[in-house]
Amino acid sequence: MGTRQHAVTPREDFPRLYSAAQVAALVDSLSHRAEFPYELTYLGDGSEMWREGEEQSDPAAAPRLGELDTIITRHAGQLLSLAPASTAVEIVDLGPGTTRPIRGLIRHLLDADRLAGYRAMDISAEILELARQNLRADFPGHAEGFGLGQGDFTGPDLARVLTAGRISGHGGADPVRFVVLAGATVYNFADPAEVLRHVRSAMSDRDVLLLTLRIDTGVDRPPFMDEVSVGGPYKPQQLAGLDLIGVDRSWYVTETGFDRERSEVFVRARFLEPVAVTFDVGPDRRTVSFEPGDTVLVWRYLYHDSAAVADLLTRCGLRVRLFEHGQDKQIVLVAAAPDR
Ligand SMILES: C[S@@+](CC[C@H](N)C(=O)[O-])C[C@H]1O[C@@H](n2cnc3c(N)ncnc32)[C@H](O)[C@@H]1O
Structure with missing residues (x-):
């Protein structure tokens, strides 16, 4: 029997922090690119981490x-x-x-x-x-x-x-x-x-x-460049966006790795449990769902x-x-x- 889906909505400070256009851009990015745009994590609590x-x-x-x-x-x-x-x-x-x-x-x-x-x-x-x-x-x-x-x-x-x-x-x-x-x-x-x-x-x-x-100077390359590292390293800021939309940290594992084609270091969340997040986008409601095994990119860095x-x-x-x-x-x- 599969795990029951966690149906959540963003935390109550979310509508105050993000403009309607930012909410719409976030929902599009999560649904079409499976990415939480990193710049949006600097708002609210994310700034406290800085x-x-x-x-x-x-x-x-x-x-x-x-x-x-x-x-x-x-x-x-x-x-x-x-x-x-x-x-x-x-x-x-x-x-x-x-x-x-x-x-x-x-x-x-x-x-x-x-x-x-x-x-x-x-x-x-x-x-x-x-x-x-x-x-x-x-x-x-x-x-x-x-x-x-x-x-x-x-x-x-x-x-x-x-x-x-x-x-x-x-x-x-x-x-x-x-x-x-x-x-x-x-x-x-x-x-x-x-x-x-x-x-x-x-x-x-x-x-x-x-x-x-x-x-990248070719030396001191982090080990996750050769093999994706499950569980770290990552910075708390990189998970602040998922926290804000109500995704509990126990519902996914983090993976840190290197995308050779794009020359990019990344941190992503890989879901262990099914999650559905429902957003108010203006007068509409939009739900983004994740199944176990799905990933969401939370940080990228061109190396x-x-x-x-x-x-x-x-x-x-x-x-x-x-x-x-x-x-x-x-x-x-x-x-x-x-x-x-
Ligand atoms: C990695 S921090 C660097 C901060 C600072 N320049 C430093 O070197 O310590 C990125 C900064 O850029 C801001 N930022 C990121 N994307 C932005 C955007 N699209 N427009 C305006 N500011 C942005 C963040 O809020 C944050 O203050």
């Missing part, structure tokens, strides 16, 4: 995470040299998270009297609040003038932060903009090239795109080597101007400019 990450900032405990947070600061001088001498720099931070990786660059620009402004766009109101608090604490005299807005930088919202009125720079010269996609955010999307092209199309020819990524990173940028109309490895060679900072 806050905890900020508080447990012990680099010895998580050396790689530490380097993703520090690599921009360590190369701040080199980055500044990408802007013409004495030109001011405006930072546009796409998906700022806790702002930890960017605060060193803000400090460097302030000390050099070259900061023209800081703007950020994030999909999560909770993350933006966290970003605001951290910026106020570190830059009490300046943070009030920073512009933080909620929006999805993969769609039309990007224009609000990137094609919005330019700040005029010191001595009248237009500032150079550093458009930042830090923390490997862009490699979590199903189609990073589409997102990069979208960002590129909103950039002016003088802007510089900054990316921080974890890349590229350095040549593939440069190639992807070139295909998206960007030319690499700086490519720096951290002490951990897998962590890199890339600066790229529109290829005119």
Whole structure:
């Protein structure tokens, strides 16, 4: 006899966190692609997990995470040299998270009297609040003038932060903009090239795109690249979306692995028990069902080597101007400019 189906609805905070369009996109993604879009896990409780990450900032405990947070600061001088001498720099931070990786660059620009402004766009109101608090604490005299807005930088919202009125720079010269996609955010999307092209199309020819990524150096490859690992490793954030829609963690196992064709590391849930989740989508009700053995992808990460990173940028109309490895060679900072 089969196990009885668990019929659930999302938790009560769900309708408050997600717009009607996001609920519809989520239901489509679950039904047609068997994927929980990772960007939607940053809303609500998901942001708390990032806050905890900020508080447990012990680099010895998580050396790689530490380097993703520090690599921009360590190369701040080199980055500044990408802007013409004495030109001011405006930072546009796409998906700022806790702002930890960017605060060193803000400090460097302030000390050099070259900061023209800081703007950020994030999909999560909770993350933006966290970003605001951290910026106020570190830059009490300046943070009030920073512009933080909620929006999805993969769609039309990007224009609000990137094609919005330019700040005029010191001595009248237009500032150079550093458009930042830090923390490997862009490699979590199903189609990073589409997102990069979208960002590129909103950039002016003088802007510089900054990316921080974890890349494949051919060494220290995680064991799950050879064989799917059942039960981990995964981060709590990666299951936050399924928690939110009412799927109990005992109804599935996690699998961490590598999709060779797509060059992607992934975490997915494989159902052990039948589950049906019913969503209110506007006036309609839609149910997504999972049978034992079905999977839902909850996290993906494009795992590229350095040549593939440069190639992807070139295909998206960007030319690499700086490519720096951290002490951990897998962590890199890339600066790229529109290829005119
Ligand atoms: C991996 S975190 C990186 C945070 C930060 N840049 C860092 O390096 O620590 C991704 C951030 O991007 C935001 N984000 C993800 N997808 C987004 C989207 N489509 N539009 C706006 N923000 C997004 C998330 O809410 C989160 O703050």
